[in-house]
Amino acid sequence: MLAPSRIIRSTPAQAGGGRDRDALIQKAHDAIEQGSRSFAAASRLFDRHTRERVWLLYAWCRRCDDIADGQDMGGELSTDGDPAKRIRAIRLLTQRAFEGLPTADPAFDAFGLVARECGLTREMAEDVIEGFALDAAGWRPRTEMDLARYCYHVAGAVGVMMAVVMGVQKADSELLDRACDLGIAFQLANIARDINEDDKADRCYIPVEWLVQEDIEPGQHMKPHHRQELADITARLIRRMERHEAMARVGAAHLPFRSRWAVLSAARIYGAIGREVVARGKAAWDHRVVIGSAAKARHVAAAFWEAARNRPKVPAEPPEWTRGDILIEVRMAGPVAPPSFEPLPDEFDGQARQTEK
Known part of the structure; x- marks a missing residue:
């Protein structure tokens, strides 16, 4: 009677850790509404089936970002705690989600659900x-x-994961390349807009070689006397953004209409952010660039007609970076910190194990 098999029960593996699908979708919807108004606006254009899955994936991305930075929905960065432990928690909770085990965190359970439904892989994560x-x-x-x-x-x-969630086959490398282009375009716009916020958090995503070319001293790029050089660097970032944005439009042509409309709406909104940063020149970081509701509505309307015509032009100047070249660099570089299989940090482990009881 005291045999271990009689008293120890393993937790059954279930998509979403056993949580109700509708409840996970509602939590994921709340996350995107709080975390990104631009993505929330674009996501409403998907058909219901795709929209729900996009929300589930977004919830995981948002939660990972918050854990990594000690934030709440993208708020102020925290310097408390050990960043390495946070990354280990993200990896282990994601591992549990893939295994269908409960994580005590709806965002990770949501990821386990969408990963099972769409065939997202651990390598992608x-x-x-x-x-x-x-x-x-x-x-x-x-x-x-x-x-x-x-x-x-x-x-x-x-972007690659979002494409798979939209129904793109994992073997369709051409469309996945275009989805990657869109994600890179978004990030370049974010980097240009958020240079000031990143500097306050002691972060800088401008390549050192660019700063050297502009004769900007290390750590001094936000000083007033370097505003023109910084504006020049920003223009350089946005030129790259526009190349990736144009290639993403070529890929969007192969998506179903509603997915194409959503993707083109997001591309227009983020493209507008990047171009507004450039238009402001040296004053770009006096106030954070935002795209208001009325302007977003105009971009969504314009994207509708663009999606309906569906005749994107192949850009004369394709991006200098390709997903294939980047992946070669990524695999050569290896992970900055190899995945660890040590137990979860206490603040995460207790919650996860509570759900198994």
Whole structure:
């Protein structure tokens, strides 16, 4: 009667850790509404089936970002705790989600559900997690390819996962390349807009070689006397953004209408952010660039007609960075901190195990 098999019961593996699907979708919807108004607006254009899955994936991305930075829905960065432990928690909770085990965190359970439904892989997830690991390690890009690698991890790899969620086959490398282009375009716009906020958090995503070319001293790029040089660097970022944005439009042509409309709406909104940063020149960081509700509505309407015509032009100048080249660099570089299989940090382990009882 005291045999271990009689008293120890393993937790059954279930998609979403056994949580109700509708409840996970509602939690994921709340996360995207709080975390990103731009993505929330674009996500409403998907058909219901795709929209729900997009929300589930977004919830995981948002939660990983918050854990990695000690934030709440993208708020102020925290310097408390050990960043390496946070990354380990993300990896282990994601591992549990893939195994169908409860995590005590709806965002990770949501990821387990959408991963099971759409066939997302652990390698895809690890490519995204590596972006958080780079930030946790205080990593900064030295070269353009370093910047490409970072943009891939934090956004291009997410674009690949989003494409699979939209129904793109994992074997369709051409469409996955275009989805990666869209994610990279978004990230370049974010980097240009958030230079000031990143500097306050002791982060900088401008390649060191670019700063050297502009004669900007280390750590001095936000000083007033370097505003023109910084504006020039920003223009350089946005030129790259526009190349990736144009290639993403070519890929969007192969998506169903509603998915195409949503993707083109997001591309227009983020493209507008990047171009507004450039238009403001030296004053770009006096106030954070935002796209208001009325302007978003105009971009969504314009994207509707663009999706309906569905005649994108192949850009005369394709992006200098390709997903294939970036992946070669990524695999050669290896993870900044190899995955650990040590137990979860206490603050996460107690919650996860409570759900197994």
